[in-house]
Amino acid sequence: MALPVFSSPLLRRFDRWAGPVLAVAALGLLLLETRRPLRRRTLPRPRRWLRNSLIAAPSLPAMRLTLLPAMVGLAQAWAPRQPLLARLPEPLRLAAEVLLLDYLGYTWHRLLHAPLLWRLHRVHHSDLDMDLTTAWRFHFGEMLASIPWRAGVPAVLGVRPATVLGFEAVFEACTAFHHSNWQLPFAVEHQLVRVLVTPRAHGIHHSQVQRETDSNFGVVLTLWDRLHRTLRLNVPQQALTIGVPAYPTAADLPARRLLALPLEPLRPWARPDGLVPGRPELAGPLHELVP
Template structure:
C-alpha cells in the first residue's frame, strides 16, 4: 500500500499549516464565543489527543482511501465509471459525492452507540476552537477507514481527487471549528454554501437537538437536503460540550483515551436536568 504522496505532503500539508496558523491568530483577535477554560490547558489536552489520532489519519486513513480509489480505478469499478462520465464531470461529481458520504458518516457517528463512544471525545470539549478540529480519538480515525474506503471504491472516485479532497476537507474542518467571528452579514451568505463557525458552533451545543444537527463538513447543502439544518441559535446562548461531562478534570488525556471504553452517561446535566431551548425563528435563519 502506497504511503508517500509527495504533492500531498509537500504542498497540501504546508498549505494546511499556513491556514491553521492564520486561523489561530484570527480567532485570538476576533473571538466569537467567550472561553470558559484557560487556553494553554486546552491546547495541551487537545494536542495530546491529536498526537495519537493524526498519525493514524496520515499513515492509515489517507493511504487506505487512496488504495481503495486506485484499485477501483484499475478495475474500472464504481458508479462514476459505470456512468461513462467525462473526466471533468467525474472529478466534479466525485468531489460532491465524497462530501455527501462524509455527511452520512458524521450522522452515523451520532446515531451508532458504539461510534458515539469515540466521537464523544471530540464533543465533550468545554470550548470550541481551532484545537478542537484535531481532537478526535484514534479509534474514530481507525473506524473511519473501512467506511470511507468502501464509499470511495463504490463511487469510483479518481485516486488523485481523494488526496485533493482530503486537503480541502481538513482545511474546512479547521475553519468551521475555529472561534473566529466573521462579519454577520458575510457569514449569513457564506453558510448558504459552506459550513461556517457559527453554524458548526450550534452542532457542539449541550442541547441534544442542536448537537444532532449541522452534520455537513464542507457544503451546507446536505443539511438543507436532509432537513438537519439549524441556524436559529444565538452564539452567546450556546453552551459548548455534552451535559453529562462538565467537569474540567475529565479533560485529561488519560481520561479522554479511556472514555470510549467506559459506560456512557445519559444526556443530562449532573443535577439530572436535560438542557432545552425554545426557538422563535426559522431553523434556516442564521442568528448573530
Template sequence: MGVIRRNFDYIGSPVLAGLFAVLFVLESKFQLRRRVQNRWKRVKVNAQVAVPSFALLRFIFLPLMVKLASRNQHICTRLGYFLPSHLLRQILAFFFLDYTNYLWHILNHKIPLLWRFHLVHHIDKDLDLTTAFRFHFGELIGSIFYRGAFTYLSGATPLTVIIYEIAFEAATEFHHSNTRLPLQLEQTLNKVMVTPRMHGIHHSVNKCETNSNFSVIFSFWDRLHGTLNLNVNQDDLIIGVAEYPGADKFKASELLMMPLMKG
C-alpha cells in the same frame, strides 16, 4: 506512496499549517464565543489527543484510501462511469465523498458504539481551532471501513482522494474555529459551506441543536435533509455535553481511555 508525498506532504500539509496559523490569530483577535477554559491548557490536552489520530491518518488511513482509489480507476461500474468527461467524474466523486461523510457524521451520533468515540470530540467545553483535531484515534479506525467502501464506490482517483482529504481538513479547521466573521459574510458563505456559527450550534449541550448541522464541507447536505439550524444566538450557546459538566478536568490520557471505560 509518491502521490501522498507529492500532494499531501509537500503541498497539503503546508497549506493546512498556514491556514491553522491564520485562524489561530484571527480567533485570538476576533472571538466569536466567550471562552470558559484556559486556552493554553486546552491546546496541550487537545494536541495530545490528536497525536495518535494524526499518525493513523498519514500512515494508515491515507495510504489505504489511495490504494483503494488506484484499484477502481478503470472499473466502469463505479459512480459516474456514464459521464463523458474524466473531470466531471472526479467532481461527482468529490461531492459523493462529502455527502457520505455527512451520513457518517450522523451515524457517529446515532450509533452508541460510535458515539463513545465521537464523544471525546464533543465534551470539549470550548469550541475553537484545537477542537478540530481533538478526535479519538478509534473514531478514525472505525471510519476506515465506512469511508473505504465509499471511496471504492465513488470512482475517485488517488489524486481526488488526497484533494478531498485536504479540503476536508481545511473545512474542519475553519468551521471549528472561534472566529467572528462579519455576519453578512458568514451568511453568504453559509449558503454553500459550513461556517463557525453554523458548526457552533452542532456543539451545543442542547440535544436538539446538537442533532443538526452535520455537514463537513458543503452546507447543502443539511439543507437537503432538513437538519439545518441557523436560528441560535451564539451568545446563548453552551458548548459541550450536558452529561459531562466536569469535562474540562479530564487529562488527555483519560479522554483516550473514555470510550473503553464507558459502560
C-alpha cells in the same frame, strides 16, 4: 522497505503541498480567532490546547499512516473497475466525485452520533470551548473506524485516488475553519452559510442542547443538511453552552481518561445531577443564521 502505498507519489505530493498549506491556514485561523473571537471562552487556552494536543498526538499520525494510505490504496485497487463515474465527461465526473465525497462525510458524521460510534466521537464533543484545536481533538480510534466508510466506499463507487486525496485536503481545511472561534463579519457569514459550513453553524452542532447537537452534520457544504432537514441556524452564539452535558467540567476528562473514554459505558444526555439542558424553540426561521 516501506510498502509502496505509504510512499506513493500522491501521498508524497499531499505531504509536500497540502501539509504546508494546511499549516499556514491553521496559523491564519489561530491569529483570526485570537483577534476576533466569536464565543466567550470558559477555560484558559493553554490548558485546553495541551489536552487537545495530547489527543491529537496519536490521531494525526493515525490519519497519515492508516486513513490516507487506505484512501489511495483502495482507490487504486478498486476505482478502475467501476465504470459508473468513468462514463461521465471530465468536469462532470470530478464534480460528481467531490459531491459524493462530501455526502459521505455528512453520512459518516451522522453515523458517529449513533450509540456505537458516539463512544469515540464524544471525545471530540466533550471539549467545553471550541477553537482551532477542537478540529484536531479526535480519538485515534475514530480515524481507524472511518476507514471503511471514508476510504472503502469511495473506492467501491469508483472515485479516483487523486480526487479522494485532494478532497481530503479541502475536508481538513474546512474542518479547521468551522471549528475555529473566528467571528466573521455577520453579513459575510450570512451569505457564506448558504453554501459552506461556517463557525456559527458548526458551533450549534456542539451545543449541549440535544436537538441542536443533532443538527448541522455537514463538513464542507450545507446542502446535505438542507436536503435531510437537519439544518438549524437560528441559535444565537452567546446562548450556546458547548460540550456534552454528562461531562460538564474540564476536571472530568483529563487526557488519559479521554483516551480511554471509548471503553466507558455511554451516559444519558443529561448533567450528572440529572438536569437535561434545553431551551424553548427559538423564534425565526430555522434556516436563518443569527449572530
